[in-house]
Amino acid sequence: MNLHNKTWQLVILAMFSAIIILMAFTPIGFIPLPHMRATTIHIPVIVGSLLLGPKFGGILGFMFGCVSLINNTINPNPMSFVFSPFYSLPGQDGGSWFSLIIVFVPRILVGVTPWFVSQGLKKLMRERFMPVNWVVSGVVGSLTNTLLVMHLIFFLFGEDWNNVRGGTTAIYAAILGVIAINGVPEAIVAGVIVAALMGALTASIGARGGQVG
Numbered sequence: 200m201n202l203h204n205k206t207w208q209l210v211i212l213a214m215f216s217a218i219i220i221l222m223a224f225t226p227i228g229f230i231p232l233p234h235m236r237a238t239t240i241h242i243p244v245i246v247g248s249l250l251l252g253p254k255f256g257g258i259l260g261f262m263f264g265c266v267s268l269i270n271n272t273i274n275p276n277p278m279s280f281v282f283s284p285f286y287s288l289p290g291q292d293g294g295s296w297f298s299l300i301i302v303f304v305p306r307i308l309v310g311v312t313p314w315f316v317s318q319g320l321k322k323l324m325r326e327r328f329m330p331v332n333w334v335v336s337g338v339v340g341s342l343t344n345t346l347l348v349m350h351l352i353f354f355l356f357g358e359d360w361n362n363v364r365g366g367t368t369a370i371y372a373a374i375l376g377v378i379a380i381n382g383v384p385e386a387i388v389a390g391v392i393v394a395a396l397m398g399a400l401t402a403s404i405g406a407r408g409g410q411v412g
Contacts, residue, residue, distance in 0.1 A: 212255050215247040216262055223266035236276065237381055238344075240266065241309050245340035245393050248313045249333065250400065256310030263310075264303035271302070277363050281356050289359050297355045305347035313340040313393075329401075330394050337393030338386045345382030349374045 222228035222240050229236040240263050248256025271279035271286060279286040282302045284294040313336040320332040352360050357370045364373065 208251055208255060211251060212247070212258065215243050215259055218243045219259065219262050219266060223270060228266070229270055237385060238267075241306075241341055241344050242337075242389055242392055242396075244306070244310045245313045245337050245389065246396050246400070248310045248340065249317055249336060249393070249397055253311040253314045256314055257307050258310070260307040260310030261303065264306035267306065268299075268302045278360065281352050281360060288356075289363055295356070301348055301351045301355065305344050305351070308347065309340050309344045312343045313337065316340075330398060333394040333397040334390040337390035340393070341386035341389035342382065345378055345385065349378055349382070 219228075219240055222243070228240050229238055244256065244259045244263050247259040268283055271282040275283070275286045280288045280294055281298055284296045284298050286294050288294060316339045317332055317336040320335060324332060353371060353374045357374075361368075361370045361373055368376070
């Protein structure tokens with residue numbers, strides 16, 4: 200298996216796309232929290248980016264955005280207005296198309312940033328430190344999603360978002376709280392899982408005479 204072969208790239212892209220769709224419509228894809236959902240779908244996007252590069256990683260990130268949009272439209276929670284223009288803002292008759300920026304831009308970049316981080320680290324570290332490379336790339340990919348989503352919420356829907364969650368603290372303090380409580384642990388878990396998956400996949404690919412990266 201040679202990951203620089205276009206046919207194999209398309210096969211792996213299709214496989215990871217199927218995984219994203221499967222996860223999106225099972226409880227492991229979007230995990231309910233009191234006011235929004237945590238996600239694990241960024242993990243196959245990150246792994247796909249590391250295996251296939253930023254172009255295909257970006258496609259997987261776009262699919263992440265699509266399933267998030269669909270999920271928040273057909274299975275909404277109180278915060279779904281920040282991810283779907285088809286879910287009304289609090290006290291209004293319709294949603295905002297700004298939500299498409301939040302649902303797509305960070306998710307597409309989740310499929311792009313890990314590859315560049317990994318390539319940069321390869322120039323700084325020896326091959327035997329690849330597990331560290333993958334952990335850092337996974338953490339950065341996850342934080343790309345969390346930091347961009349939460350800051351775009353702050354700039355585009357801050358007051359509405361804070362009112363829905365009770366409005367008990369300053370808006371930016373609430374944003375930082377979500378990043379610290381949900382985003383940081385999510386990033387650490389993503390880094391560990393991405394490293395484990397990449398280790399298993401690269402060993403399997405290498406055993407078949409393939410190339411990674």
